[in-house]
Amino acid sequence: MNLTTPPTLWSLSRxxxxxxxxxxxxxxxxxxxxxxxAQTERVELLNVSYDxxxxxxxxxxxxxxxxxxxxxxQEVTVRQSHGGSGSQGRSVIDxxxxxxxxxxxxxxxxxxxxxxxxxxxxxxxRLPHNSAPYTSTIVLLVREGNPKNIQGWEDLVxxxxxxxxxxxxxxxxxxxxxxALWGYGLEQxxxxxxxxxxxxxxxxxxxxxxxxxxxxxTNTFVQRRLGDVLLAWExxxxxxxxxxxxxxxxxxVPAQSILAEPPVAVVDANVERKGTREVAEGYLEYLxxxxxxxxxxxxxxxxxxxxxxxxYIDEFPSLDLFTIDEVFGxxxxxxxxxxxxxxxxxxxxxxxxxx
Amino acid sequence: xxxxNQATRDxxxxxxxxxxxxxxxxxxxxRATDEPAWLKAVLITTALIFVGLFLxxxxxxxxxxxxxxxxxxxxxxxxxxxxxxxxxxTLLIVAIVVPLNTVxxxxxxxxxxxxxxxxxxxxxxxxxxxxxxxxVVVGLIFVILFGSQGWLGPxxxxxxxxxxxxxxxxxxxxxxxTLPFIARxxxxxxxxxxxxxxxxxxxxxxGGLKTFWYVTLPNIKWGLIYxxxxxxxxxxxxxxxxxxxxxxxxxxxxxxxxxxxVLYNEYMFTAAFAVSSLLxxxxxxxxxxxxxxxxxxxxxxxxxAA
Numbered sequence: 191m192n193l194t195t196p197p198t199l200w201s202l203s204r205x206x207x208x209x210x211x212x213x214x215x216x217x218x219x220x221x222x223x224x225x226x227x228a229q230t231e232r233v234e235l236l237n238v239s240y241d242x243x244x245x246x247x248x249x250x251x252x253x254x255x256x257x258x259x260x261x262x263x264q265e266v267t268v269r270q271s272h273g274g275s276g277s278q279g280r281s282v283i284d285x286x287x288x289x290x291x292x293x294x295x296x297x298x299x300x301x302x303x304x305x306x307x308x309x310x311x312x313x314x315x316r317l318p319h320n321s322a323p324y325t326s327t328i329v330l331l332v333r334e335g336n337p338k339n340i341q342g343w344e345d346l347v348x349x350x351x352x353x354x355x356x357x358x359x360x361x362x363x364x365x366x367x368x369x370a371l372w373g374y375g376l377e378q379x380x381x382x383x384x385x386x387x388x389x390x391x392x393x394x395x396x397x398x399x400x401x402x403x404x405x406x407x408t409n410t411f412v413q414r415r416l417g418d419v420l421l422a423w424e425x426x427x428x429x430x431x432x433x434x435x436x437x438x439x440x441x442x443v444p445a446q447s448i449l450a451e452p453p454v455a456v457v458d459a460n461v462e463r464k465g466t467r468e469v470a471e472g473y474l475e476y477l478x479x480x481x482x483x484x485x486x487x488x489x490x491x492x493x494x495x496x497x498x499x500x501x502y503i504d505e506f507p508s509l510d511l512f513t514i515d516e517v518f519g520x521x522x523x524x525x526x527x528x529x530x531x532x533x534x535x536x537x538x539x540x541x542x543x544x545x
Numbered sequence: 546x547x548x549x550n551q552a553t554r555d556x557x558x559x560x561x562x563x564x565x566x567x568x569x570x571x572x573x574x575x576r577a578t579d580e581p582a583w584l585k586a587v588l589i590t591t592a593l594i595f596v597g598l599f600l601x602x603x604x605x606x607x608x609x610x611x612x613x614x615x616x617x618x619x620x621x622x623x624x625x626x627x628x629x630x631x632x633x634x635t636l637l638i639v640a641i642v643v644p645l646n647t648v649x650x651x652x653x654x655x656x657x658x659x660x661x662x663x664x665x666x667x668x669x670x671x672x673x674x675x676x677x678x679x680x681v682v683v684g685l686i687f688v689i690l691f692g693s694q695g696w697l698g699p700x701x702x703x704x705x706x707x708x709x710x711x712x713x714x715x716x717x718x719x720x721x722x723t724l725p726f727i728a729r730x731x732x733x734x735x736x737x738x739x740x741x742x743x744x745x746x747x748x749x750x751x752g753g754l755k756t757f758w759y760v761t762l763p764n765i766k767w768g769l770i771y772x773x774x775x776x777x778x779x780x781x782x783x784x785x786x787x788x789x790x791x792x793x794x795x796x797x798x799x800x801x802x803x804x805x806x807v808l809y810n811e812y813m814f815t816a817a818f819a820v821s822s823l824l825x826x827x828x829x830x831x832x833x834x835x836x837x838x839x840x841x842x843x844x845x846x847x848x849x850a851a
Contacts (some may be wrong), residue, residue, distance in 0.1 A: 238792075241810075244811050269794050269795055269796055270794070270795050271792055271793045272793065272810075273793060281710065284688055284693060284709060285692050285698060285707075285709055285710060286709075286792040286794070287710065305694070306693065306694065405810045406810075433812060434812060463705075
C-alpha cells in the first residue's frame with residue numbers, strides 16, 4: 191500500500207462534505223420558513239381522535255382557530271392524531287401529550303382514568319349530552335344495486351354474504367357494530383342470550399378479515415373491493431357514497447340500530463402541565479355552537495343541537511335507535527362483558543376457530 | 546476437455562482402442578463453454594420479467610399516480626406544511642442515525658476483525674439481532690421502557706423529558722433497526738483483509754490515526770459506502786417500529802412513510818403517491834451518489850495509471 195491514495199480520499203470526503211452541507215442548508219431553510227410567521231401568541235393543542243373524524247376535525251380546527259383569534263388574540267394550531275379508538279387511548283395512557291381526546295366511545299376515555307388517572311372519574315358529566323357533541327349510528331353499506339339483496343341485520347348470517355367489520359379489540363366503531371348486532375339479536379329472540387350469541391357468531395363466521403380501525407375496514411371494502419356488506423358508522427358510510435363511490439355503493443338503513451355517542455374530554459393531567467386548560471376547554475365547548483354543529487352535520491355526524499338537526503334532517507334517515515345505557519347498562523359493563531380478555535367476543539372467536 | 550480425458554483414460558484402462566470422433570469432440574467443446582441459445586433466452590427473459598414485474602411496474606405505478614393530476618397537484622402535495630414537516634423530520638433522523646451507525650459499525654467491525662477477545666461470537670450475534678426482531682416488537686420494547694406506564698416513564702415525566710411520541714423516540718427505534726447494516730458490511734471485509742497492512746504501516750512508523758486514515762479506510766471504502774447507503778435507505782423508509790412510537794401527530798411526529806399512510810387513509814391518493822414518489826426519488830438519489838463516487842474513483846485510478 192503506497193501513500194498516493196489520499197487524492198481519492200480527499201475528493202471523496204469533499205463530496206461527502208458538500209452533500210452534508212447541502213442537506214444542512216436544505217434542512218435550515220425548511221426550518222426557517224416554518225418559523226417565519228411567529229407574531230401573535232401561539233398556542234398548540236393536540237387532539238387525539240379516532241379514525242373517521244379526520245375530515246371533520248380538519249375543517250373544525252380552522253373554524254375554531256378563527257373563532258378563538260377574535261376573542262383571545264391567540265393563534266391556535268391544533269395538531270391531530272388518528273387511529274383505532276382503542277389504540278389511540280392506549281397511546282394517551284402511554285404518554286402521548288394529548289390536550290383533548292375525541293374518541294369513539296366512552297370506555298376508551300374511562301380507561302384514561304382507570305389506568306393512568308389522567309382525568310377525573312366523572313369526566314362524562316362535564317359537558318352536555320354525556321360529553322358527546324355529535325352522535326351517529328351503525329348502518330350497512332352494500333355495493334351498487336344491492337346484488338346480494340341485503341335489507342337488514344338478519345341477512346348478515348346468510349352463507350353467501352361476506353361481512354366487513356374492523357376488530358372490536360382495537361376499533362371503537364367495531365364495538366358499536368358488535369353491540370348493534372347484539373341488540374338486534376336480543377330484540378329478535380325476545381332476550382334469549384344463547385340464540386343471540388349464536389346469531390352474532392354466525393355473522394362473524396362471514397367476516398374474512400378484521401382490520402384494526404374503521405378507516406382500514408372502509409378501505410378494504412371500498413378500495414380492495416372485498417366483501418358484500420360493510421358495517422360502518424353512518425358518517426363513514428355516507429362519506430364513502432358521496433366522496434368515493436360515485437354511485438358504486440348504497441346505504442341500507444336497518445329498521446333498528448344503536449345510538450353511537452362518540453364523547454370528547456379534556457385530559458386534565460396534560461393541560462395542567464402544559465398550561466392549556468382554557469383553550470382546550472374552549473375547543474370542546476365550541477363544538478356545541480351552532481356553527482360547529484352545522485359543520486358536524488355537513489360531515490355526516492348527527493348534531494345534538496335540535497335546531498341544526500332539523501335543518502339537515504333530510505341527510506339522516508329516521509330509524510329506531512336504542513342506547514347503550516338502556517340495553518347494556520353503560521360502557522363499563524359492556525366492555526367488561528363483551529370485549530375484555532375472556533369476554534363474549536373472545537368466546538365467539540374461539541367458537542369459530544374450533545370446528 | 547474432461548470428457549476427452551475421461552474417454553481416453555477409460556479406453557486405455559479397459560485395454561480397448563481409444564476411438565475419438567473429432568466432430569463429436571468439437572461439439573462437446575462448444576457445449577461446455579457456451580450455454581445453448583434457448584437457455585440464455587430463458588434466463589434473460591426470466592430476469593427481465595422479474596425486474597419488470599416487481600421493480601419497474603410498481604415504480605411506474607407510483608410515478609403515474611403521483612403525476613396523474615399534473616405537476617401542480619404534485620407540488621401542492623409536497624409543499625403541504627404537514628408533508629414538509631414529515632420530510633424535515635425524516636432528514637433530521639437520517640442526519641443523526643447514519644453518522645451514529647457509521648461510527649458504531651466501523652468500531653464494531655474493527656474490534657471484531659482485528660482483535661481477539663472473549664465473547665466475540667456473542668457480540669457478532671447481538672449485532673444481527675435487530676434484523677431478527679420484528680419492527681413492531683422493537684417499537685413496543687421502547688414503549689415499555691420509556692412510556693409513561695413504563696420503567697423509566699415516571700422519572701422522565703418528573704424531568705419533563707419526552708422520548709416516546711416525540712423525535713428522540715423515533716431516532717432511537719430507527720438507530721436500533723439500522724444498527725447492523727454498516728457493521729454487517731464491514732465485518733467480513735475486514736476479517737478477510739486481516740491486519741498485515743496495518744502492521745506494516747505501524748512498523749514503518751505511522752501512528753494509529755494515520756494508519757486508519759491511509760490504510761484501513763481506503764481498504765474498506767466500498768463496503769462502508771454500500772453500508773451507509775443501505776442504512777440510509779432503511780432509515781428513511783422504516784415504518785413498523787416508528788408507527789408504534791410516533792403517536793402519528795400530524796406535522797410533528799409523522800415521518801414520510803407514516804405521512805404517506807395518513808394521506809392514503811384520508812382518501813388523498815394523488816398526494817399519497819406524490820409523497821411516495823418523493824421518497825422513491827430520495828432513494829434513487831442515494832444510488833446516484835454511489836454511482837458518481839464509483840465513477841470518480843475509476844477516473845482517478847485511470848489518471849493515476851496513465
